Amino acid sequence: MFSVLFLDSQHRVILFEELFRGTIDAASVYPREVLKAALTYNTGAVILVHNHPSGNTCPSDSYQRITQHLKGALGLMKIRVIDHVVVSSEGCISFAKLGIL
Template structure:
């Protein structure tokens, strides 16, 4: 796919397709826009602002992926990084590695994110346990866990909105 197929419209955030595109082209373009919305310097005032972008980026994996959105003290994105890959129903997450990355990026806050390949975004008991462990480890270094988002093809579930944080 070439960039020539998409041309900016007169109104901000609108585009014109200048030549025929395939479904794959459209999905590729959408993922590119989603990555841009989670790019360095973007401010996340509400975790729900990132839901649709996270869902687009993570919902198609056939294995679990655990990622972290590292934020500065103003909740601007420092980096969005995939830290762990797992199997169809689990990913091993190591608090030490999450803490190391958060310190390396000088993050003041994080939004934890992982997908459920089954499509069901309902958090499991294991999800709740690892969230508590990560929160404890990160809190020791004054790094806030703003949310843990579980992504499925059926939508996203927010630990913060469910009162789990």
């Protein structure tokens, strides 16, 4: 699944919402839908979250690319992407902490 934590301009939580659900090894993420939801909630910033059912928390190339696409699309509306967190049964990782964002 791919979810978004929508935050206001002071980084207070507005809503945590699951936007996309995939199969066992992939989820399609559409930047247009993320942007539409962010605008609906009058969002100032977001934290992206997705899970890896395999237990592997290593960020895949495809998720690194979609993160950059989302950062660009949301940035056009002055909505900041604070982090992208990958969650699994083995723990979690932060794109920001890894220096990917």
